[in-house]
Amino acid sequence: MAKAKADYDAKFVVASDRRAASQLAFALQDPTVECFEDKMSQFSFWLNKEQRKGQDAIILVDEPQSRALNSVIRPKFRSVELIGAIPITRLGKILTTYQVYSLVFDRSPLSNLPIL
Numbered sequence: 001m002a003k004a005k006a007d008y009d010a011k012f013v014v015a016s017d018r019r020a021a022s023q024l025a026f027a028l029q030d031p032t033v034e035c036f037e038d039k040m041s042q043f044s045f046w047l048n049k050e051q052r053k054g055q056d057a058i059i060l061v062d063e064p065q066s067r068a069l070n071s072v073i074r075p076k077f078r079s080v081e082l083i084g085a086i087p088i089t090r091l092g093k094i095l096t097t098y099q100v101y102s103l104v105f106d107r108s109p110l111s112n113l114p115i116l
Contacts, residue, residue, distance in 0.1 A: 001100065002028060004058045004083055008102045011055035016065035016073070018043055020098075024060055037065075038072045057103040058083075063096050079104035 001013055001024065014034040015021035021035035021043055034052070035043035036059065061069050074080050079102070086098040 001058060001060065004100055004102070008058060008083070009056065010058040010102065012052065012057050014057050014059045014103075016059060016061040016069060020060055020062055020065075036073050054105050056105050059101050059103055061099045061101065063098075066099070069099075069101070073103070077103045077105055 004010070005013055012032060012034055013024065013028065013030065014036050015024050016035075017037050018035050018039075018041040021033050021037075025031055025033035034046075034057075035041060037043070059069070059073065069080070081102045081104075082099055083102050084100040086100065088095045088098065
C-alpha cells in the first residue's frame with residue numbers, strides 16, 4: 001500500500017470498511033488511514049473532509065465490500081483504476097481477495113458522500 005501510494009502520488013490511504021481501515025492503519029503505522037464506508041463508525045467523525053477535498057487516494061477493498069466501491073465511492077472520483085489484487089490464503093485456499101485501486105478525485109466536495 002505504501003508503494004502504491006508513492007507510485008500514484010496519492011495523498012492518503014483509505015479502506016472500504018472500518019475493520020480493514022483499522023488493520024491497515026496499524027500495519028502501515030499510519031494514523032491518517034481513512035474509511036469510506038456507508039455505515040456510521042468512529043472513522044466518520046475522524047475524517048477531515050475539508051483537508052481531504054480534492055486529494056487523490058489509494059483504496060483497499062475487500063471482496064464483500066465491493067458494493068461500497070461501486071455505490072458509494074466510484075461516483076465521487078473521476079477515475080477508479082484497479083492497480084492490484086492481494087489474495088489472502090490459508091492452508092492453500094483463497095479466503096478472500098483484496099483489490100487495490102487508485103482514486104483520482106473529481107474535485108467535488110466529500111460532503112456529498114452519504115456517510116464518510
